[in-house]
Amino acid sequence: MRRILKKGIEHKKARWGWFFVLPSMAFFAVFSFYPIVNALYTSLFRKRLLSLRPPTFIGLENYEYLLKSPDFWNSIKATFIFTLGTFIPILVFSLLLAAFIMSRKRFQKFFQMAFYSPAVLSSVVAAAIWLLILDPRGLANMGANFLLGTKGVDYKWLASANMVRFSTILVYFWKYIGYFTIIYITGLASIPQSLHEAAKIDGANGWKDFWHITIPLLKPTTVLVSIMSMLQCLKTFSTQYLFTQSGAPLEPINVITLNIYNTAIRDHNIGRASAMSIILFIIMLFFTWLQFKASRSGGEVDYM
């Protein structure tokens, strides 16, 4: 009798569980899963945005075209330069800044807030501000001339290919360094103080302690920061969009997302844009998987 009662309660709970979960499942089915499947489907067609003609099935022709297209490979190159050039400095500096902040007894909150503040702004606002700073007559040239001892040199932040790449990296770095510093601070705070004290007793000075205890124990955090910053960089759009709309050269910073947008909206070529989207999706899946593996292969981080 008791078993029947228990089963009844379990069933009731299960039913309510589904009830609470169903609305968002329905939402994701329509607004996440269906679109990605649809993008895959559309990528097999030649389809124009506003035409009333039915799309023509062309199989993998869009993919063939893209894989042979110098323009698309340029986008891949631009995206990778941007991603690597941003996430590596972020990884290094956010750890350093977090360590510095944690070593201070006071003003921790102030520094955290100061570093984090650019992330709070809208990315369009950030791009607009930097558009002015990087202007030939702007602060960037002033600062660079001052630091490098040159006079009146225009470093062409938004005009020359390499500089405009550097500029987009600079903006992104500025925007997100604080966010990842805070993540590292949380990671640092989760290392038990007893471990540092034990190391001290064993004679390890500050640097040894940092290198042999802190950094290995930060591995999960480091992996997390890596994945998140890399994925964030792969998705960049606003900065490159605003820069190119204000006259910066397209080719050096024609990241995949910008290319997708232009191909769909400016060139009306939805089939090809969908194929690019699928390729981007696969790239992101790949990097997520890659770093997931990297976090496993090092073995479990054990405090003992």
Next chain:
Amino acid sequence: MDVIIWALLIATALLILSPIVFMFTASLMPARDIVKMPYRWIPEELYLDNYAQAIRGNDGSYIYPRNILNSFIVAGLVSVTTVLLSALTGYGLAKFPFKGRNLVFLLIMATMMIPFEAIMIPLYLVATSLNIQNTYIGLILPFLTNAFGIFLMRQYLITFPDEILDAARIDGSGELSIFWRIILPNSAPAVATLAILTFRSQWDNLLWPLLISQSEEMKTIPLYIVKFAMEKHTNEGAMMAAASIASIPILILFITLSKYFVSGASLYSSRKG
């Protein structure tokens, strides 16, 4: 060594804050003073014409206030729906064991890996087929909830004391009533964090409104600023004024409620760290 670290921290803080300071000071200067070298950090006088110009718009249409209102409406509504749906789903995942629960959770987390850029075109086509382009519903619909919000609520609700819920059930409360009257009011930290982070994220949204808003009346703040930057003879001062206006609500939110922004960042790290 100690002094070096202080110096580095202070220098970095100043460097990072200076573009924001630049935005505000430049908004109070006539355009020709902004580009004068060297830059005068403190404006000679409070030149408010930039703000008038930003609000008036380069075409004199005074559309910016409407765009600001749109941003408030969209960000506000998305925050509300996200909190409600995420709480519902997180509650179901946290407190109700059912077969397939883990699979459901994994599927929801998987949506985080779908870049918006990859689905923006199909979403746009769905929106046009529903005829909701250029409407508030069109702006809001793809963002009703998201995996991060669900994760946050589930994380929080897992630790919610079961005894309270069971006691309420024994007293005869219905499940929905328990959700509405016990769970939600007592989840204030998670709800507040989610609401604030969602609001900021929607405030920042450029790509979707770029696709979906076709008339000037339905555009949001980021689109207005893009318009400014695209002008042939940009009035730099007015552009900074527009940017300042766009940033003030969010900065106020940040300064007064900073712990929710920061806790959102550290919550992400506690997931895998």
